[in-house]
Amino acid sequence: DGKRAALAFLNETFRSYGLQTWEWNFPTSNKKYTGTNILGLWPGRNTGTPLDRPIMLTANVDTNYNKPGVDDNGSGMAAVVESARLITSQTCIQDHSVFFAVFDFEEHPIYDPQPDEPCEVGACGSTEFVQGVMSLYRQAVNSDVAKWGGVVVLNAVLNYNNTEMSQNMINETIFKETPGLEDAYEHIKEDKYR
16 A cells, blocks of 8 residues: 555665664554554764753655645655755764654544544644653653754645645644643744644
């Protein structure tokens, strides 16, 4: 299937760039499906210490059933892969970790509901990353997520729109209640969802 091939390609490509790479499988709300996130880490001098201020570049691997997927989200995956290639090709060693993550089952079914949906609320892969990988890393190194360098979400980068209300947050509760994301949520809201 196309998504499995894309996930395998991403994993192999991240490995070829020298990233510490792994597949993170997770259950979905529908027991027929298992989600798979592809994660890569480019460690820095401070990786594994409380001084680390990781930066994360992400995109989702899925699209809605009625979309061709070129922009949402082939363009985002291409941007993450190219960012990984450029960053890992530098000869300098950065101070902080750079995470590259491609999330599965991110699309919200409200836009194109299908019977037998694998993820009832959308954002399943990123939620799994925050609750699993990110929280484990934070605990292991005694890190404060509010001091992280940032998260750059590269979804649908071919479709930039700076008009008011052009962006939406399907599950705003995740942003309101996740440590370190409250300020980002307030900024987006104050900027009228641009």
